[in-house]
Amino acid sequence: MEGAPGVPRPPAGVRARIEDKALRHGLAAPWWIGTTAVLAQVAAALVALAQRDALLSPALLAVAVVAAPFVVQAHVHAWVPAWVDLAAGLVGAAWIAALPVVATGLADFLPVSLAFLVAHVTAATSARVGAVAAVSAIGVAVVLPGPLLGTSADPGGAVVGVLEVCLGAVIGYWFRTQMRALAAERAARSQEAERAALAERQRIAREIHDLVAHSLSVTVLHVAGARQVLLDGVADAAEGRPAALDEATREACEALADAEEVGRRAMADIRRTVGLLARGDGEGRYALPDARDLPALVAQVRAAGLPVEAAVEGDLAAVPPALGLGLYRVLQESLANAARHAPGAPVQVEVDVRRGARLRVVNEVLPGAVPGTDGSGTDGMAARVAGLGGTLRAGRRREGGVVRWVVEAEVAR
Incomplete structure (x- = not known):
């Protein structure tokens, strides 16, 4: 699949691994969609750290915790469960939320990071798990820094944060329905292609069967006729008519020549039929x-x-x-x-x-x-x-x- 403009392209093996694992779980999507969501989640977490003047503090490890599940997902063949993504994202977000916001003029970007996390988890699992993820994210983004730690006292920002997380859940569920529909369509196309290939093999088998059965039957008739003529000629010769054997030999040779011609024609017909059927266009020097x-x-x-x-x-x-x-x-x-x-x-x-x-x-x-x-x-x-x-x-x-x-x-x- 083609990547999104502006998104770095990972190695082909990584792209295939990400897409194949998702497809095995009934989700058909290009690699760059999930990658973009994770990059946006990490970028929002970095902005949230900057708003807390903590980019150069140990809290920067919180971003590594957020990104760790995706890094593992891209480099192992096993499917990393979505609850691992959710747990790592919530832990990293809680670490950031425990720090007070010191920058003013911009809304807190931590709910934005959690909104991408909720969208990703919902798309990869189900609406029920997505709802649990949204409630947990709201607790980390609003309840934890506000009433529990007192690091954020902006009611308007809290409302915006709740709406952002809920929007992430809605977008994730919508995207999940699209991925599952695309996966189902691909599966249907694959099955249809298999049925078409089977029908084509059966069609070729019928054609070859008919050609072989007919040519062998006609050949057997010619050979049987030649055999009978020779037997009759030998019998006539034994009864004192030697010329009958020569005539029988000539007729038997003619019958065998006809049998040979039938065999050669059958082989040519088989080659021609297989060629025409393999091309599937019905075109060629000879017609069926x-x-x-x-x-x-x-x-x-x-x-x-x-x-x-x-x-x-x-x-x-x-x-x-x-x-x-x-x-x-x-x-x-x-x-x-x-x-x-x-x-x-x-x-x-x-x-x-x-x-x-x-x-x-x-x-x-x-x-x-x-x-x-x-x-x-x-x-x-x-x-x-x-x-x-x-x-x-x-x-x-x-x-x-x-x-x-x-x-x-x-x-x-």
Whole structure:
């Protein structure tokens, strides 16, 4: 924080120590405010000593007593309790008050010093402690030098002293409310920043999960196809058709090449996605997928060997980018789940973006398959659709005597 004009700047470590300790006690304030109050308290005590012609007397130690708690506060890591400040200030003030005022023409500055002390104690503790401090300060500034010691016989000065101390208590309480409000605001901002960072990490994790799950599913389909082709070729060759093995080898190599291409493309997509999400501005040489990429996604999975039928209603180019990305990721995850849990089973995809957006993915549940809704993929889809203001439903349904796994996402526009 910037210091106040005219106030000497302490070392950075001292400033941080003062502010951090105050913040741990729910008080947010720049270092120079408390420092200025203590310096004003000490300066007023020095003027009060001068009014008593005691600057060169042992009573000068009273000012050292007043300043001692703040010096300790600035150089130790532990919090110095406010009652220590109050006790030291009252002791020093009582020492000064025991001396008669010899200078005339100015009101006694001792109540001014005590007013700063009361303001400081009230700001650091509470209104109740501040009231106790104010009563004690009035006793030291008015009762002690007047009726008890007879060193001050100015009734007008006594009234002014009482008002000064009370004003210090009021200012201290007002400042305390401001510091606590600022501390609460800072805490709220810190929590909001933590929530935003967590949401960003979750968003990146969802994107990477979708990319990896989809690419692995498509790769597995290609590899499984290559394996089956080779097995069929070996079987045909064993039955007296040697040319079938050469054809099977060629088809397997093509399938493996497709799998390699999918893997390379997935790695590029992951690097691109992480880069775009890290910048957070959505700018870059390449854009994230949107609704216009849905047909290409279906074609890619179909080429890998998963039988997919797709029907699209509406203009995909008119879908907002954020919504289009959400639909793309939901379809990507749904097709990956279908390839993983029901390989070879037909998949029907319905996309309707005429009024809002509706995506429906249906595949048969094969015997022995145990798809569920507790995986991170389904949770990620639901969170993504909820973030767009829509709803997602996923689960088994019996349609026409056949058990199917249905994923439905709806977002109103």
